[in-house]
Amino acid sequence: xxxxxxxxxxxxxxxxxxxxxxxxxxxxxxxxxxxxxxxxxxxxxxxxxxxxxxxxxxxxxxxxxxxxxxxxxxxxxxxxxxxxxxxxxxxxxxxxxxxxxxxxxxxxxxxxxxxxxxxxxxxxxxxxxxxxxxxxxxxxxxxxxxxxxxxxxxxxxxxxxxxxxxxxxxxxxxxxxxxxxxxxxxxxxxxxxxxxxxxxxxxxxxxxxxxxxxxxxxxxxxxxxxxxxxxxxxxxxx
Numbered sequence: 001x002x003x004x005x006x007x008x009x010x011x012x013x014x015x016x017x018x019x020x021x022x023x024x025x026x027x028x029x030x031x032x033x034x035x036x037x038x039x040x041x042x043x044x045x046x047x048x049x050x051x052x053x054x055x056x057x058x059x060x061x062x063x064x065x066x067x068x069x070x071x072x073x074x075x076x077x078x079x080x081x082x083x084x085x086x087x088x089x090x091x092x093x094x095x096x097x098x099x100x101x102x103x104x105x106x107x108x109x110x111x112x113x114x115x116x117x118x119x120x121x122x123x124x125x126x127x128x129x130x131x132x133x134x135x136x137x138x139x140x141x142x143x144x145x146x147x148x149x150x151x152x153x154x155x156x157x158x159x160x161x162x163x164x165x166x167x168x169x170x171x172x173x174x175x176x177x178x179x180x181x182x183x184x185x186x187x188x189x190x191x192x193x194x195x196x197x198x199x200x201x202x203x204x205x206x207x208x209x210x211x212x213x214x215x216x217x218x219x220x221x222x223x224x225x226x227x228x229x230x231x232x233x234x235x236x237x238x
Contacts, residue, residue, distance in 0.1 A: 088135025
């Protein structure tokens with residue numbers, strides 16, 4: 001693709017660009033449907049089947065927005081790994097619920113039979129804790145890798161942070177931030193996107209350059225975005 005020069009729009013909105021507000025729409029569309037009614041076993045199986053179906057549909061949608069077979073393979077691979085991570089976390093729920101009862105039953109049995117096998121408890125609780133931990137790590141890594149693959153064949157633009165919206169966290173959860181960014185293309189079209197960030201307050205980034213990836217040139221597709229860094233004021237639009 002040819003590289004073209006890029007302009008950025010001026011800040012707008014609140015005088016200091018920082019406003020408070022409730023948590024707005026999440027960056028990623030939810031894949032998990034509401035649990036169905038009925039018996040617990042039947043409801044769980046229907047919910048799980050619907051979740052897998054939705055995940056497959058979402059993967060197909062991600063793949064349809066890419067240009068190369070290699071990128072589609074990456075999306076499919078990391079999407080599957082993400083699904084495995086989710087399944088591991090779900091499978092760990094009954095493990096954690098049953099672990100205390102299994103511990104009590106083993107303690108009674110070992111005491112009556114005169115068995116000294118404390119290592120069994122380590123294996124029991126190691127499995128109960130290790131499965132959700134491993135699944136959560138796999139899910140987090142795969143999600144990031146899949147997201148990178150989804151935008152690998154897209155455009156790279158540098159725009160300007162026009163506004164920062166603080167989204168207060170609930171309870172002990174830290175606040176997150178929604179950055180309203182814009183970038184003016186050479187033909188005069190202004191892209192508007194929403195970038196979600198955690199961590200330190202990005203107030204100092206207000207009015208500064210921000211680089212992001214996007215798959216379309218739709219000016220109002222605010223969620224078609226992947227944060228690519230704050231540096232690189234001289235980056236171009238592909």
